[in-house]
Amino acid sequence: MKKSALQYKKTFLIYLEKVRGYSDLTLKTYDEAITEALDSIEIEEKPTTTLFNLMPYRIKIASLKQKTIAKKLSAIRSFTEYLNTQGEHITLKADDSIKVAKTLPKPIPHEHIMEALEKADKEERLAVTMLYTLGLRISELAGLKVADIDTDWIRVVGKGNKQRDIPLLGTTGKLLREYLDEMRPKKYLFEKNSRKLSENSLRYIITKVFKRVALKVTPHQLRHSYATVLLNNNARIADVSELLGHSSMATTQIYTKLGSALKMQNYNKAHPLCKEIDDTF
Known part of the structure; x- marks a missing residue:
């Protein structure tokens, strides 16, 4: 063996x-x-x-x-x-897990996502946009059915078959309508030969898009980016938790720690006294 x-x-x-x-x-x-x-x-x-x-x-x-x-x-x-x-x-x-401290998620800066989208085809652009503007898990994106897409909302089936409704941005809705009109999927949003596109195939699409701009990006990082953008722009943590499909707000709170870390980093860069102190060492 x-x-x-x-x-x-x-x-x-x-x-x-x-x-x-x-x-x-x-x-x-x-x-x-x-x-x-x-x-x-x-x-x-x-x-x-x-x-x-x-x-x-x-x-x-x-x-x-x-x-x-x-x-x-x-x-x-x-x-x-x-x-x-x-x-x-x-x-x-003897496969007991080792407990380690949780690390902060690594969101992708907005400008890098937009740069990658400029080089993407229609299917690639929609996949990236759906993850970034809806905060979906890759499994949720793969399982998204055409019947669950409305004009202003989509219904997502998450972990434990729990359903949640997520609002569609106007730009995302426009991309969706164009894609549906052209590709005419039968049951699932992303299909190949009338069969649901696998999670691995969608992962490969995301990897390929960002590889063109010399970045290693996973679908889950786009979900992190979605959560971070909302919280950094003063969205309520309870609302973000519901949109992400978290069973507990404690899971969502890790993104607030990320926001605090970024604020401290930006403060250290911006404050003149911090610069003076750095220059003295």
Whole structure:
């Protein structure tokens, strides 16, 4: 099994690069984590599954920082999920999560998004705009049905099949109407050969659009950008939480921390006394 897992690793890394749009640095991290894990883990063949015991590997990397350990384990989990999609039956043992402090989301500046949109075709422009002006998850965008689009609102089915209504900006509505008139999708907004476009296909579209302007951008970063723009322009946190489909406002509050961090950064750049202090050191 270890030999076949190493062979699968090559196709897995290609998938991460071509479909998921992962950066070279992330690919290197995944490659190293999987290789060193396969050298350390105990593999036990059972009648219905192959057991990957991660304990020897966890002991090996125990001295590393928690965030580094969490990233390595995340890479192993993703690889295991991939193996299962390829027809292997893998079960992980000693797979307890590592708790790490939450980092602030990384929104994309508005000007960079507009620059990318200028180089996008009609389908690409609509996908990026929907994520940026509606704050959708990629799964929600993939599952968006034509029947759920109204003149001024769209109905979105989010996590746990919870529905929420999100207002359409005039510019987004115009793009939508033009796209619908030209493409005539039957059931889902984004289709190929009358079938729903997959989440991975939509991720690839977003990756491709921003790659043209030399940026690595994920669909979720556009959702972060949507939330950050609203809160930085004094939208109520309760409203933003509802628009994002968060089950708790505590999840939305991370964006208020981001806004505070940006305000402090801008203050330090703008205040003359801060500049004088910087010049003295």
